Amino acid sequence: MSLPIQVRLDGSYDIKKLQLDLANAERKYSSLPQSGPYHDGSWTGIALRNANGDYKTSVVFGGGTYSDTEVLTSCTYFKEIINNFSFTIGCARLLFVPAGKKIGEHTDTGLNWGSGAIRIHIPIVTNENVKFYIKNERLNWKEGELWYGDFSLPHRLHNQSDITRVHLVLDCLVDEAFLALFPAEIVTKIESYIPITRRKPTVDFDADIPIICTGYFRLPKQVSKLPIFGKLKANALTNQLVFTIFGFPLPIGFHAVEPRRFENLGYEITLKVHDGKRTTLLLENTTENKTFDIELHDELGSLVVRYIKIQKLLVGVSIGLINAVTKTQQYLKRLSNKV
Structure with a gap:
């Protein structure tokens, strides 16, 4: 079968x-x-x-x-x-x-x-x-x-x-x-x-989500050994948590499936800790049963701000190199007429 x-x-x-x-x-x-x-x-x-x-x-x-x-x-x-x-x-x-x-x-x-x-x-x-x-x-x-x-x-x-x-x-x-x-x-x-993995309907998230789920983050070390930083915002129009990795041009959105739980293609995010001083999100890869903590920060230190400038440059250069390699491969195929 x-x-x-x-x-x-x-x-x-x-x-x-x-x-x-x-x-x-x-x-x-x-x-x-x-x-x-x-x-x-x-x-x-x-x-x-x-x-x-x-x-x-x-x-x-x-x-x-x-x-x-x-x-x-x-x-x-x-x-x-x-x-x-x-x-x-x-x-x-x-x-x-x-x-x-x-x-x-x-x-x-x-x-x-x-x-x-x-x-x-x-x-x-x-x-x-x-x-x-x-x-x-x-x-x-x-x-x-x-x-x-x-x-x-x-x-x-x-x-x-x-x-x-x-x-x-x-x-x-x-x-x-x-x-x-x-x-x-x-x-x-x-x-x-x-x-069959079915997308769950989007619901309204809780009114305090835009306040407690907005901030800067570093990708978990289990995901990236290199320090990679980004920013999280809550979009009340789409009921999503939207992650932006500094330097990467496309955002990543998780839609609310419960007032305090969010999903996107095999990943779930729930609110793990919010004690008035800090917010920690739990990111779960549901297909591989792996979990990661993501801590949010209101501000970034001056050294991190400087590092982010380097991160943006490195990500931009990496994307540029990938595009250049792809174009070169396509050009060589055009010359050889072999696909």
């Missing part, structure tokens, strides 16, 4: 409206290369929703925070599709693969039933000569259809047509509304094979 590789979902969309919105997006916004060394840089995308609301951010980051980008102001049908889903969509992108181009075999980490995050596709422009495979199973997905694919498995694509293949790709957090897209027997089959 094995998990399904692909499933046609309950949903279909107006192809003309999809392609009209696509034309609007392409006319006003540039598509940017996607990350990863398994293509030559020609696989590009336009972000409709992501972690920071900037359509130029091509990194897919499941950090628990998300915002629509300005692209959706010009794409009313895309916005309607996204908003009509009652489950949470953390990332939405238009992905382009030009004629003749390939995406080499790879797997997508963090997208599986155990993590509670799943990717679905709506083809907008495609062709029978687009060869799309998960493992050795061909994906013959048609324009306007809604499909699930298990992208935690090795998958690859070769566009052997003379058109640019375009999909609307949605990264979703699993709950009952999301599972309702699937035939009931498929959900039963999945649950007989692996537990």
Whole structure:
């Protein structure tokens, strides 16, 4: 017995409206290369929703925070599709693969039933000569259809047509509304094979959370032996605790599932200590049964403030090096024509 590789979902969309919105997006916004060394840089995308609301951010980051980008102001049908889903969509992108181009075999980490995050596709422009495979199973997905694919498995694509293949790709957090897209027997089959992690509904956190859960922190030594500092804020509009690591451009959000308990994809945060002088949070990795303490501080010492400047520089340089290596790998693939 094995998990399904692909499933046609309950949903279909107006192809003309999809392609009209696509034309609007392409006319006003540039598509940017996607990350990863398994293509030559020609696989590009336009972000409709992501972690920071900037359509130029091509990194897919499941950090628990998300915002629509300005692209959706010009794409009313895309916005309607996204908003009509009652489950949470953390990332939405238009992905382009030009004629003749390939995406080499790879797997997508963090997208599986155990993590509670799943990717679905709506083809907008495609062709029978687009060869799309998960493992050795061909994906013959048609324009306007809604499909699930298990992208935690090795998958690859070769566009052997003379058109640019375009999909609307949605990264979703699993709950009952999301599972309702699937035939009931498929959900039963999945649950007989692996537990499905469901996102719990967001509730209002306690009124004192913005006061006691705001401050500076150092990542636990079990997480990072190097001292890494950040800031925590409580967002009353989204009922989230939002962590920002200094120098790292994307925030990490935990939504309230109880007035004093927060979750994000296999991690839980609870209030461990608050005695008027200090606040300690308990961070639990529920999949590995590991716990860590995070102490909050109202202020930072002068030496720490100086160190944070170095941390920001080092993180920025590290991100820059990773991007440079990726671009170089893509460039070499373009020169060799080998993907």
